[in-house]
Amino acid sequence: MPELPEVEVVRAGLEAHVAGRTVSKVEVLHPRAIRRHVLGAEDFTGRLAGVRVDAARRRGKYLWLELSGGEAVLAHLGMSGQMLVQPEGAPDEKHLRVRVRFADDGPELRFVDQRTFGGLALDELVTTDGEQLPGTIAHIARDPMDPRFDAAAAARALRSRRTEVKRALLDQTLVSGVGNIYADEALWRSKLHWARPTEKLTAAQGRALVAAATEVMDSSLQAGGTSFDALYVNVNGQSGYFARSLDAYGQEGLPCRRCGTAIRREPFMNRSSYSCPRCQPRPRSSR
DNA sequence: ATCGTCTCCTGTTCGC
DNA sequence: TGCGAACAGGAGACGA
Incomplete structure (x- = not known):
């Protein structure tokens, strides 16, 4: 159940392992994972090929990869979504939904999601309240970790x-x-x-x-x-994570x-x- | 405009 | 033992 702190850890991992790299090929293994990308899987994979990831950003429970060219891959982890950075050739996870390969032939990015409440979409960045945001989340309020949170x-x-x-x-x-x-x-x-x-x-x-x-x-x-863990970006099931002290x-x-x-x-x-x-x-x- | 309910999904656990 | 129900729950769609 990723909430803000969990999503922030994922964002930091994406910033460290994915930012600055250029996408070579994207595979959608389950259509539901990109259901919010209305133009469909072919459009999604076609437009991502060859673009560079400039940064990983977050607002609330949403995160996005800022791409060269003014677009972003918007992601929500839903209930069970994970972003994993795995070596090419590592066995596919049972619930692997989207695979992103990079031109440098380094580790690939995998979106894994058992319950498929989460998903990815390509979105235009718009300026809202002095901030560049994917258009579909312009209605999401600032979160308490935002420097400009009021x-x-x-x-x-x-x-x-x-x-x-x-x-x-x-x-x-x-x-x-x-x-x-x-x-x-x-x-x-x-x-x-x-x-x-x-x-x-x-x-x-x-x-x-x-x-x-x-x-x-x-x-x-x-x-x-x-x-x-610096080797991959994980959300669920890592010790010391959901074992946090709860009152x-x-x-x-x-x-x-x-x-x-x-x-x-x-x-x-x-x-x-x-x-x-x-x-x-x-x-x-x-x- | 605002608020409450329904729905999507799958693996695990529980009760009969 | 087996099977159905309950549960986990974010957020968009929809109805009042």
């Missing part, structure tokens, strides 16, 4: 919604990069129940929530960065680190939300 504005945006606070926190047009795991962690740190109505959040609570989300992603990024997410039945009460799991949007019944009491207004 925490106060993000807190106001969250409070301006009329919904449950966790729904707002997961809305990538308000603050990007937060997924189910970090949302639960940020809410735990802020002592807020996920169903708290946004309109009842005080300004201080809004700011504290944004600060908590920033902190939890920051510390996770530091932990993830240290487990990064709420996935902790059902375990004692709250603050008060000792057993963490509970509740259904939320066809998935789960974890919280401490004592530190994060359910708001009276709902159920």
Whole structure:
């Protein structure tokens, strides 16, 4: 479940191993991996051949390879996507979806994705809010790691919604990069129940929530960065990565680190939300 | 315009 | 033992 810190580790790996290299040949092994590239696989592979990768960039959970010529390969890892840098000739992964070979005959880039929620697409770069972004993600808000992230504005945006606070926190047009795991962690740190109505959040609570989300992603990024293997860029299953210390997410039945009460799991949007019944009491207004 | 629900996908785990 | 259900969940599409 890659969220911002995981995607950032991947971006750094791509910057180190792919930037500056020229694409020679691209193979699409599963059409669903490029479903957001509307012109299809042939167009995708044809237009990539011969272009140079200038840089690897990221906003929220999206990352993209900036290409010579004003275009970019936009990527989202979805639930299970991985970007692997592998020597040519290494056995294909079971869920290999896209292979990118380079003119220098060095290691190839592989997009591997079991559940195929992720994907790649070629996209035009556009200027939005003083930033060059792939056009299809121009609506994605700045994330807390962005040098120009405005925490106060993000807190106001969250409070301006009329919904449950966790729904707002997961809305990538308000603050990007937060997924189910970090949302639960940020809410735990802020002592807020996920169903708290946004309109009842005080300004201080809004700011504290944004600060908590920033902190939890920051510390996770530091932990993830240290487990990064220079030989390849990996997202899932690497030790020290998802084994990061969590206070709420996935902790059902375990004692709250603050008060000792057993963490509970509740259904939320066809998935789960974890919280401490004592530190994060359910708001009276709902159920 | 805004908000909530549905859907896509596959491997693993769990209950009967 | 076998099989179906539940679960993992990001984000676009769509309906109200």
